[in-house]
Amino acid sequence: MWREGLEKEFKQTFINRSATGLMMVIPFLGLIYVANTFLTTIVIVILSMIVYLEWSGLTHKKNLALDVFFIILFTLGVLSFNVFFLYNLTALLALFWLIFSIFLFINKLGSLNQNLITFDNNILKLAVILGFLSSLLLLIQIEEINHLLILIIIVNTSLVDTFAYLSGSRFGKTPLLKNISPNKTLEGFFGGMAASLIFALLMSYLYQLPTSMVLIISFSAFFSFVGDYFMSYLKRRGGLKDTGSILPGHGGILDRIDSHLSAATIFTFLYLTFQISGI
Numbered sequence: 001m002w003r004e005g006l007e008k009e010f011k012q013t014f015i016n017r018s019a020t021g022l023m024m025v026i027p028f029l030g031l032i033y034v035a036n037t038f039l040t041t042i043v044i045v046i047l048s049m050i051v052y053l054e055w056s057g058l059t060h061k062k063n064l065a066l067d068v069f070f071i072i073l074f075t076l077g078v079l080s081f082n083v084f085f086l087y088n089l090t091a092l093l094a095l096f097w098l099i100f101s102i103f104l105f106i107n108k109l110g111s112l113n114q115n116l117i118t119f120d121n122n123i124l125k126l127a128v129i130l131g132f133l134s135s136l137l138l139l140i141q142i143e144e145i146n147h148l149l150i151l152i153i154i155v156n157t158s159l160v161d162t163f164a165y166l167s168g169s170r171f172g173k174t175p176l177l178k179n180i181s182p183n184k185t186l187e188g189f190f191g192g193m194a195a196s197l198i199f200a201l202l203m204s205y206l207y208q209l210p211t212s213m214v215l216i217i218s219f220s221a222f223f224s225f226v227g228d229y230f231m232s233y234l235k236r237r238g239g240l241k242d243t244g245s246i247l248p249g250h251g252g253i254l255d256r257i258d259s260h261l262s263a264a265t266i267f268t269f270l271y272l273t274f275q276i277s278g279i
Helices: 002-034 037-057 064-081 083-105 122-140 146-171 186-206 212-238 253-277
Strands: none
Touching: 037 122, 037 146, 037 253, 064 083, 064 122, 083 122, 083 212, 083 253, 122 146, 122 253, 146 186, 146 212, 146 253, 186 212, 212 253
């Protein structure tokens, strides 16, 4: 009887997560199909604003003046230097995600300054969100295949999340980082990475993409796990289960796009760096 209960819970949770995932993905697929760069830019900016507002709602130490200052600085940077500014900000945040991933997987997050990785850190909030926004604004400016690149990020990260959940729920026995998120397993990690690799090979074949794209997609898939653990760590420190309740099966907007925050930044940095290097 208990096994039937678990099966029912698994199916219901999976249905909720799938429905919510489609609610998030379908609008972007529509944008990508229409391929209107201006409209896509507007939607990405609005999404970033929603994420900012949700994170701000979780902050105990609000600093509106600091937020406004950095947003104005970001806007001036984009208007004055555009690609140069966006690329360097994306590179800076890619470095942050790399450093965070090292501390994460050697299980040394506790050695970091306790005021650094927390919802109350306004600098962290702005840096992560503006880094995510910068990466997508950069991709939009790449002519011809800009919408394809955004499609790859969205679908790849969604596949990682879905198959990590499926394989983890069905076969998961080995906790990956138990002290941060005990329900996430090594089996789930490999399931998500396998799905990403298959997707990368398929996209490379269908669109005749360079071999380096397989590496970029797979590497960004790894960092989708990093973004997921990043948000789990923030919620654990803040004593929260979810960042909100607007999305059934996922909680808040941040719960849904946590993986995208890191994956988009890493994908864009690697893609453009490889392009610049001629790889």
